[in-house]
Amino acid sequence: MERDITIQFVPLEIILPLRKAVIIAGTNRDTPYFTGDDAPDTLHVGVFASDECVGCATLLYSRWESAPAWQLRGMAVAAERQRAGIGTALLQFLEAALPNRKPAIGVWCNAREKAVPFYTSAGFSIVSDRFVIENVGPHFKLFKAFANPGIAAQPQALKHDANAVARNPASDE
Numbered sequence: 001m002e003r004d005i006t007i008q009f010v011p012l013e014i015i016l017p018l019r020k021a022v023i024i025a026g027t028n029r030d031t032p033y034f035t036g037d038d039a040p041d042t043l044h045v046g047v048f049a050s051d052e053c054v055g056c057a058t059l060l061y062s063r064w065e066s067a068p069a070w071q072l073r074g075m076a077v078a079a080e081r082q083r084a085g086i087g088t089a090l091l092q093f094l095e096a097a098l099p100n101r102k103p104a105i106g107v108w109c110n111a112r113e114k115a116v117p118f119y120t121s122a123g124f125s126i127v128s129d130r131f132v133i134e135n136v137g138p139h140f141k142l143f144k145a146f147a148n149p150g151i152a153a154q155p156q157a158l159k160h161d162a163n164a165v166a167r168n169p170a171s172d173e
């Protein structure tokens with residue numbers, strides 16, 4: 001694991017350059033923005049080495065099957081910093097922080113085929129067949145339940161939270 005990194009929730013503008021460089025470049029996407037980027041429940045997280053943003057992700061408050069869950073999108077580590085544990089550190093930060101934010105049973109994502117070993121190494125399970133996202137490429141859907149559900153442990157909170165937005169699971173990564 002890289003030393004001297006900090007991880008925190010930040011405004012979208014802070015992570016947008018890294019998202020553009022690592023996630024958008026090389027695809028046929030015409031915008032770096034995701035549907036839901038500016039939703040009130042959406043969280044953006046950055047990993048910083050000194051003041052440089054070297055890792056990022058976006059969390060959309062969504063649903064997994066019928067329960068509230070977070071959708072992880074735009075997970076990226078700067079090219080020259082990959083395979084140094086930054087992505088793993090970011091996921092660990094999220095697993096500690098998210099259960100205390102809103103009721104949710106876990107995290108899911110549409111993962112690029114090349115990134116699947118990263119997610120499975122972090123404990124995610126593959127829960128779909130391979131499918132293609134237009135303009136990006138082949139993907140799999142993955143899910144990881146929170147080991148420590150925090151406020152999600154309260155069944156009433158899960159049952160009555162009407163704010164989790166159902167999203168089209170195959171349309172975005």
Ligand SMILES: CC(C)(COP(=O)(O)OP(=O)(O)OC[C@H]1O[C@@H](n2cnc3c(N)ncnc32)[C@H](O)[C@@H]1OP(=O)(O)O)[C@@H](O)C(=O)NCCC(=O)NCCS
Nearest residue numbers: 075076077082083084085086087088111112115117118121
């Ligand atoms: C996928 C990504 C976020 C992973 O972040 P990272 O900081 O490089 O990952 P880590 O160093 O924490 O990797 C942890 C483990 O995941 C696995 N892993 C990570 N990248 C891998 C790869 N390209 N191929 C195979 N296994 C990989 C390995 O087991 C690795 O442990 P090891 O290096 O000790 O073998 C990063 O490589 C990235 O930004 N890739 C380009 C953008 C992308 O594909 N984003 C995901 C969109 S769904």
